[in-house]
Amino acid sequence: MIPAAFDYVAPTTVDSAVRALAEAGDEAKVIAGGQSLLPVLRMRLAAPTKLIDLGRIPEMRGVRDGGDHLVIGAMTTHYDIQSDPLVAEHAELIKLATDTVADPQVRHRGTFGGSLAHADPAGDLLAPALALDARFIVSGMDGRRTVSAADFFVDFFTTALHQDEILVEVHVPKHTDWTAHYEKFHRVAQAWSIVGVAAMVRAEAGKIAEARIALTNMASVPIRATAVEDALIGKQATAENLKAAAEHAAEGTSPTTDGNADPAYRQHLARVLTSRALTAAAGV
Ligand code: FAD
Structure with missing residues (x-):
């Protein structure tokens, strides 16, 4: 099927994405890799009038060393996580779970943050995030806040994200001797x-x-x-x-x-x- 018509914007900063989301209200949705959202739109299970593409925001992509934790940008693809040496060394559980996700095509488009924000109970990255005590950094019109993995997942396909909030990055404590x-x-x-x-x-x-x-x-x-x-x-x-x-x-x-x-x-x-x-x- 073909999705209902929607407007499309592709901001280049987190702040402008948050503003676009807040201005559009309930009618808008952010899109990351689109691997879960696009089938939903094509089946018309959702029909947002505006899509805010997070794919052109450099600060949301990649893995870096944050000292006692790793910082994983929400827009980092499964493929990039699989081949990242920091993840392999300090958060092996995430690499091992990501290796089992779908197929190479999906792993090249799908993102770490998209999987967590989608909150499908069958999603493979949620349990590792919980086991590793990951912290979710979310940004909205009131600024940034940190949500623990235990509090982020609320129910089937439901998270602690407010309507105007975006998951920006995830902080994963290093677990090197585990x-x-x-x-x-x-x-x-x-x-x-x-x-x-x-x-x-x-x-x-x-x-x-x-x-x-x-x-x-x-x-x-x-x-x-x-x-x-x-x-x-x-x-x-x-x-x-x-x-x-x-x-x-x-x-x-x-x-x-x-x-x-x-x-x-x-x-x-x-x-x-x-x-x-x-x-x-x-x-x-
Ligand atoms: P999208 O589809 O773009 O978005 C999903 C939802 O999250 C949307 O509601 C969107 O608004 C929201 N969202 C996305 N990013 C953010 C953000 N940064 N902040 C706030 N909200 C956000 N997953 C597994 O775990 N295991 C599997 O075995 C598996 N098999 C798959 C097989 C197929 C054929 C397909 C198509 C998918 C499969 N997936 C699997 C899902 C895949 O991992 C997707 O990548 C993931 O569910 C969603 O990531 P995405 O980046 O594509 O998000």
């Missing part, structure tokens, strides 16, 4: 996660000192599997201990039913995938 893995289950012909697991562990003297586990598509937003994390602390990273901890993965989850799976099957997947993710993260 090891990580992202494991997901998906259809062969479709990369979207039916369930995904982001796992990170930090060992000290042969025992797990810290663990972060975040789940994709096990609720309306990404959630931490805190019962698994608690069960891991102080344990040796043996296959037996990791599997026993992973048995808690479905606790506190509320997955939905769709054409791929019902809640009971998703909960089974969460346990199996958590065990696999932990085994790979811990190098067992």
Whole structure:
């Protein structure tokens, strides 16, 4: 189908994009890579009268070292993240999850910020952002503010962004001495996660000192599997201990039913995938 008619602007600064968004009100939408928005427009599930293209704002693109954290511009493509040495060194979980997103065509157009702002519960980058305690820098008419990953995702396809706000960049604390893995289950012909697991562990003297586990598509937003994390602390990273901890993965989850799976099957997947993710993260 063909989208409804819309006006198009392509500002070159964040401030002018925010102004354009505020002036147009509810009738406007920003567009990043267009990989999720364009299908929505073509199916006429949304018909904004104005599109504000973020693709010509240099300050929103690229990865840089912010000291104790990485600064990832919202308009950085999945492809650029995959090949970025800073991400590989300090936030490996994001690279590993990005490697599983879609196909090369989508990864060349789709953006890190677009995926997070879209807030699809099956999106693969939300759980890593949560596990890494990322901070979201958003800009609106009242200036900039920082939102934690735990507060950014509010519900299915809903974030803490106000109508006049743009996600500008994401600050990801460096996790250099952690090891990580992202494991997901998906259809062969479709990369979207039916369930995904982001796992990170930090060992000290042969025992797990810290663990972060975040789940994709096990609720309306990404959630931490805190019962698994608690069960891991102080344990040796043996296959037996990791599997026993992973048995808690479905606790506190509320997955939905769709054409791929019902809640009971998703909960089974969460346990199996958590065990696999932990085994790979811990190098067992
Ligand atoms: P857009 O489509 O441009 O925007 C999406 C939404 O976010 C819009 O509402 C837009 O207004 C808003 N938005 C975008 N950027 C900002 C911003 N900076 N500030 C505020 N609001 C913003 N994703 C996965 O995680 N895993 C997969 O396996 C996967 N498979 C895919 C397969 C296909 C065939 C396709 C087409 C997409 C797939 N995706 C997958 C989605 C892909 O990762 C998209 O890149 C992502 O969902 C949206 O990013 P985008 O940059 O294209 O955003």
